[in-house]
Amino acid sequence: MVHNYSAGPCVLPQEVFEKAAESIRDYNGTGLSIIEMSHRSKDFVEVMDRARALVKELLNVPDGYTVLFLQGGASLGFYTSAINFMKNEGGVGAYVDTGSWSSKAIKEAKLLGDVRVLASSQDQNFNYIPKGYEVPTDVDYVHLTSNNTIFGTQFKSFPESKAPLLCDMSSDIFSKSVDVSKFDLIYAGAQKNMGPAGTTVYIVKDEALGKTGRAIPSMLDLQVHSSKDSMFNTPPVFAVYGSMLTMEWMKKEGGVSEMEKRNEMKAQLLYSEIDRNALFEGTTKAEDRSNMNPTFVLKDEEAHAARFDQMWKNANINGLKGHRSVGGYRASMYNALGIGSVRVLVEVMKELERTA
Amino acid sequence: MVHNYSAGPCVLPQEVFEKAAESIRDYNGTGLSIIEMSHRSKDFVEVMDRARALVKELLNVPDGYTVLFLQGGASLGFYTSAINFMKNEGGVGAYVDTGSWSSKAIKEAKLLGDVRVLASSQDQNFNYIPKGYEVPTDVDYVHLTSNNTIFGTQFKSFPESKAPLLCDMSSDIFSKSVDVSKFDLIYAGAQKNMGPAGTTVYIVKDEALGKTGRAIPSMLDLQVHSSKDSMFNTPPVFAVYGSMLTMEWMKKEGGVSEMEKRNEMKAQLLYSEIDRNALFEGTTKAEDRSNMNPTFVLKDEEAHAARFDQMWKNANINGLKGHRSVGGYRASMYNALGIGSVRVLVEVMKELERTA
Numbered sequence: 001m002v003h004n005y006s007a008g009p010c011v012l013p014q015e016v017f018e019k020a021a022e023s024i025r026d027y028n029g030t031g032l033s034i035i036e037m038s039h040r041s042k043d044f045v046e047v048m049d050r051a052r053a054l055v056k057e058l059l060n061v062p063d064g065y066t067v068l069f070l071q072g073g074a075s076l077g078f079y080t081s082a083i084n085f086m087k088n089e090g091g092v093g094a095y096v097d098t099g100s101w102s103s104k105a106i107k108e109a110k111l112l113g114d115v116r117v118l119a120s121s122q123d124q125n126f127n128y129i130p131k132g133y134e135v136p137t138d139v140d141y142v143h144l145t146s147n148n149t150i151f152g153t154q155f156k157s158f159p160e161s162k163a164p165l166l167c168d169m170s171s172d173i174f175s176k177s178v179d180v181s182k183f184d185l186i187y188a189g190a191q192k193n194m195g196p197a198g199t200t201v202y203i204v205k206d207e208a209l210g211k212t213g214r215a216i217p218s219m220l221d222l223q224v225h226s227s228k229d230s231m232f233n234t235p236p237v238f239a240v241y242g243s244m245l246t247m248e249w250m251k252k253e254g255g256v257s258e259m260e261k262r263n264e265m266k267a268q269l270l271y272s273e274i275d276r277n278a279l280f281e282g283t284t285k286a287e288d289r290s291n292m293n294p295t296f297v298l299k300d301e302e303a304h305a306a307r308f309d310q311m312w313k314n315a316n317i318n319g320l321k322g323h324r325s326v327g328g329y330r331a332s333m334y335n336a337l338g339i340g341s342v343r344v345l346v347e348v349m350k351e352l353e354r355t356a
Numbered sequence: 357m358v359h360n361y362s363a364g365p366c367v368l369p370q371e372v373f374e375k376a377a378e379s380i381r382d383y384n385g386t387g388l389s390i391i392e393m394s395h396r397s398k399d400f401v402e403v404m405d406r407a408r409a410l411v412k413e414l415l416n417v418p419d420g421y422t423v424l425f426l427q428g429g430a431s432l433g434f435y436t437s438a439i440n441f442m443k444n445e446g447g448v449g450a451y452v453d454t455g456s457w458s459s460k461a462i463k464e465a466k467l468l469g470d471v472r473v474l475a476s477s478q479d480q481n482f483n484y485i486p487k488g489y490e491v492p493t494d495v496d497y498v499h500l501t502s503n504n505t506i507f508g509t510q511f512k513s514f515p516e517s518k519a520p521l522l523c524d525m526s527s528d529i530f531s532k533s534v535d536v537s538k539f540d541l542i543y544a545g546a547q548k549n550m551g552p553a554g555t556t557v558y559i560v561k562d563e564a565l566g567k568t569g570r571a572i573p574s575m576l577d578l579q580v581h582s583s584k585d586s587m588f589n590t591p592p593v594f595a596v597y598g599s600m601l602t603m604e605w606m607k608k609e610g611g612v613s614e615m616e617k618r619n620e621m622k623a624q625l626l627y628s629e630i631d632r633n634a635l636f637e638g639t640t641k642a643e644d645r646s647n648m649n650p651t652f653v654l655k656d657e658e659a660h661a662a663r664f665d666q667m668w669k670n671a672n673i674n675g676l677k678g679h680r681s682v683g684g685y686r687a688s689m690y691n692a693l694g695i696g697s698v699r700v701l702v703e704v705m706k707e708l709e710r711t712a
Contacts, residue, residue: 006397021378076573076575079575219464234545
């Protein structure tokens, strides 16, 4: 068994692979593969409807919100979120800059209007979540990145905002409970906790749309997609189907609150070892540590890296190398990573210390 | 066996389903599913490189062109093509309007500048391909839709143009030889001849890019994607992989020239029956008939439709219903539809006539 710590695309539940493989051969006894069916067929429309309903159910999405499965990843979402919320005349978007993904969101928004950066942790290589900044009311929206895969930080609570709150939750959606009613827009690439790469979920407050005075390209216009029940054009069929299966699994396992419990346990197990083990240290401020992507380094890389790398590879661990912006290691622990895999990693870390 | 005449997503080769299902369980003995591997892993980078190389090989793409696998379908391509080619100051795009997809492309381009419609077949519900119009030289580009799925027409030759020629080839790419050197941009949603829904191929002339004077959103900027070898952000892994498998199949079967031969045979078989059978008639001008999507109607629907519909369903034929804009029937016959399936349909048509 491979212990898959990839940062995304990443581990998904084994039963999702089994069901997806089966449906690629023959979808529910129809004699057709899930990927050769018309997206307007009753069978696929059911998949899309079910996927959208599961998002609502798992995240307790209140009435007045629409769930969409679109394409382009959060990277297109940076522009899409801004163009749907920033006014055409004198538009201003406010951003909290917590790392690469926030910075990219800021860059795209600047093509559309003024951007106000409320706070940034760039001064310390994004190793913490800024706090204590004033949240303005005279902006079109405030944009956050809830979890920062590269730097290993995560918002533990969200600022109160009178302006519409938009959030890129790509890397921690479905990992813990979230009060959707606080947000006008949540968007997230599927390829962490939700499913295979190739679709992006948008959860948008209906009454917030259509207020910018802009002519928005159809494929970037959330109102257009909403009016077509997320089927304005051919959807990314397999990615939506895989997401539906993954959400079915979450539901069966006990829903998001159960995922949250498991993720807390996994994170505690690994962070405890990082703190205890004399050879390692975490790279982020303790209170802002991500439960999804713990990042850590060897205190003495020269002395131990070669052996540690060999040891975890021997233990069938995959994808532990840190992002080049931080170095060291990153143990991405999304919903489908079992605690058994974390125990294996912790054991390797202990073994390294014992035998150093 | 189901005879799958769906207009897209549509039939793909059986061995693509087999290999894709296997790789979802375990990709090449890695112990990992193709959909849980990092897109930066050596294994997936090879898939992406191979997919891009196969497009070049199968279509004889000349040097100086780049192949990209992006997201959003041709529907996003309508805007993407325009924003990468239409000048910021005084930009003009020219379009030949051959139906719904062209009309949508025109709509998106109008958000960016002036649009000149060179010719349209709207006067006859798009049942022919306009000819004999003057191709201007004082425009930024000329845009065509090579095959019109809904109306069943297809360009049999392309106009000569001194302005850059852009073409949406979503529904006939890989179905016949094409001289890529005539185009500055070809784009195509995967879900017809190329693979599963969820990715869109762009074949773009390198020297044509970066000349509009526009600030283009990163995800819509073909130069950005080109500079990152089509991995600017997480690609739609499964759709790219499925496309690679489908292209491997095409290559093994004899390439695009062999596909063209088979498609000619299938089209001839069905159109001959449409013309011969007293109960049916085609809906398009004969010289512009699509080899991909023959459209036809019953001359007397009231008398025969109920029975014909029952008969083809009994014969395990799927997806024959025409688009609501045309009515009647549409037999989409993409590369992976075997001639045996066409024989079954023709037999049903003959049987209807015999027993009417």
